[in-house]
Amino acid sequence: MRPPRHAPSREGDFPVSTNLKNADLHARKNAATPRGVGVMCDFYAARAENAELWDVEGRRFIDFAAGIAVCNTGHRHPKIVEAIRAQLDCFTHTAYQIVPYESYVSLAEKISARAPGSHAKKTAFFTTGAEAVENAVKIARAATGRPGVIAFTGGFHGRTLMGMALTGKVAPYKIGFGPFPSDVYHAPFPNALHGVSVADSLRAIEHLFKADIEATRVAAIIFEPVQGEGGFNAAPADFVRGLRKICDEHGILLIADEVQTGFARTGKLFAMEHHGVVPDLMTIAKSLAGGMPLSGVVGRAEIMDAAAPGGLGGTYAGNPLAVAAAHAVLDIIDDEKLCERATVLGDKLKAKLEALKADVPQIADVRGPGAMIAVEFCKPGSHDADAAFAKLVQTRALERGLLLLVCGVYSNVVRFLFPLTIQEEVFDEAIGILEEVLMETVGAAV
Numbered sequence: 001m002r003p004p005r006h007a008p009s010r011e012g013d014f015p016v017s018t019n020l021k022n023a024d025l026h027a028r029k030n031a032a033t034p035r036g037v038g039v040m041c042d043f044y045a046a047r048a049e050n051a052e053l054w055d056v057e058g059r060r061f062i063d064f065a066a067g068i069a070v071c072n073t074g075h076r077h078p079k080i081v082e083a084i085r086a087q088l089d090c091f092t093h094t095a096y097q098i099v100p101y102e103s104y105v106s107l108a109e110k111i112s113a114r115a116p117g118s119h120a121k122k123t124a125f126f127t128t129g130a131e132a133v134e135n136a137v138k139i140a141r142a143a144t145g146r147p148g149v150i151a152f153t154g155g156f157h158g159r160t161l162m163g164m165a166l167t168g169k170v171a172p173y174k175i176g177f178g179p180f181p182s183d184v185y186h187a188p189f190p191n192a193l194h195g196v197s198v199a200d201s202l203r204a205i206e207h208l209f210k211a212d213i214e215a216t217r218v219a220a221i222i223f224e225p226v227q228g229e230g231g232f233n234a235a236p237a238d239f240v241r242g243l244r245k246i247c248d249e250h251g252i253l254l255i256a257d258e259v260q261t262g263f264a265r266t267g268k269l270f271a272m273e274h275h276g277v278v279p280d281l282m283t284i285a286k287s288l289a290g291g292m293p294l295s296g297v298v299g300r301a302e303i304m305d306a307a308a309p310g311g312l313g314g315t316y317a318g319n320p321l322a323v324a325a326a327h328a329v330l331d332i333i334d335d336e337k338l339c340e341r342a343t344v345l346g347d348k349l350k351a352k353l354e355a356l357k358a359d360v361p362q363i364a365d366v367r368g369p370g371a372m373i374a375v376e377f378c379k380p381g382s383h384d385a386d387a388a389f390a391k392l393v394q395t396r397a398l399e400r401g402l403l404l405l406v407c408g409v410y411s412n413v414v415r416f417l418f419p420l421t422i423q424e425e426v427f428d429e430a431i432g433i434l435e436e437v438l439m440e441t442v443g444a445a446v
């Protein structure tokens, strides 16, 4: 029998009866799949439940990666499993553009109603985050009749050609894959720790208008309210207001890429709610459907309608199983008050990391809204990135059964993406492992 949702699970509850061995699978993987699909772990998943997962050899891990910010509602939430099962009994695919279904329409109604801004909005669904970004750019170009897009250093927007062009981090995402679509420009993202002020960033956009592209040819400015892969750098409030002002002055559309920040991670349903600034378009994906592939673009109705019929969509876009999961996700976020829980858990983790600063001089910064928390490591007494320290922390945590992700332009940031449904006991266990690992790593480094 499955344990109650918030009770800690025990390994014994999930016997993993497999004869598979991680080492054998690793050898088969290397022979069968290209190295370009880089894989972080050398163990293979057999089963997962809420914030824990087990490998094929029965080893348990606490999952602070959550499928790269996808499982804010945990692995296999019973309500999501139930919703997908119920949809399986009806139909699994019709292609929405051929035979539509109510669940897509009602999900669009819910997302449009809950996205920032009281104006009329419309929502279209796709499959991946990169696809949402591609479509947001297509819509912005169709609506403005302009080609240019401005993005930011350290930003990440996906692995498709336009996604890569917009991404502001070369290695490993762009190396060897050019040429990229033209008319994409990058301005520096504000980063107080590394000496880039809000004024510097906003001035750099004005410089782009002088040096690279006239403002009247720019369709959109796209940014992440909190940069994800770039290191969990939150956009300061005056920067977000500044972007809105520049857009309004020049008839440019503001696109908030909420693929990683959305669905309660930052303590609000959408991170833009922290700023009271309304974007024209917003991209969503990842935790929208709790592990099922679903993404979307939501925005001002008249802008969303700029693309001609047939211009948007995709064979699998808005798949009914994924849409059913998304309805359940929205209910769970409300029922289990996950926005509030994100803030409570995030504050607890931040307090622990702040307290550890005294013993771990490599901790240069602890940051992030809600549960979108990261710790940045630098060489003691400086702002020189210490990627080796971050890597050691990640490796040692994994050896003890805690799955952590590294991010940042200099790969010196550890980010925490635990499911917001995590049981208190499992959360405390993970923080205990983190503390031990930090103390051990600082001991080795000094």
Ligand SMILES: Cc1ncc(COP(=O)(O)O)c(C=O)c1O
Residues within 6 Å of the ligand: 068, 128, 129, 130, 131, 133, 156, 157, 158, 159, 224, 228, 229, 257, 258, 259, 260, 285, 286
């Ligand atoms: C902000 C942001 N945009 C877009 C993407 C691309 O999403 P996907 O990997 O689903 O294509 C990501 C993925 O990490 C992301 O964090």
